Amino acid sequence: MAKNYSSKINRIRTFALSLIFIGFIIMYVGIFFRQSPFLMTLFMLLGLLSIIASTVVYFWIGMLSTKAVQVICPNCNKPTKMLGRVDMCMHCKDPLTLDQSLEGKEFNESYNQKEK
């Protein structure tokens, strides 16, 4: 795969993880503003919000995972979960599709946007 696609669930997970880190970094920056209680509280709140957001995203992944279709990847024979019409195998990044008409076509993220 030339393009750096990854499975949707994995991507959301990475996003949630980075939100936690961003939250901690924002809180850490807040420590430098000890002289100003207002700024420090602001940074602490922003950091906290970011961590709360990541918890929400993690919860969302949980919801999505229950809706995801479990398939056996034809390439590596491992069970993987896919979302939407096209997705990628979590293990080998092989493109997968549930839509017969898209089979054999090149992987394209835009197929997902045609969903209702």
Ligand SMILES: [Zn+2]
């Ligand atoms: Zn695979």
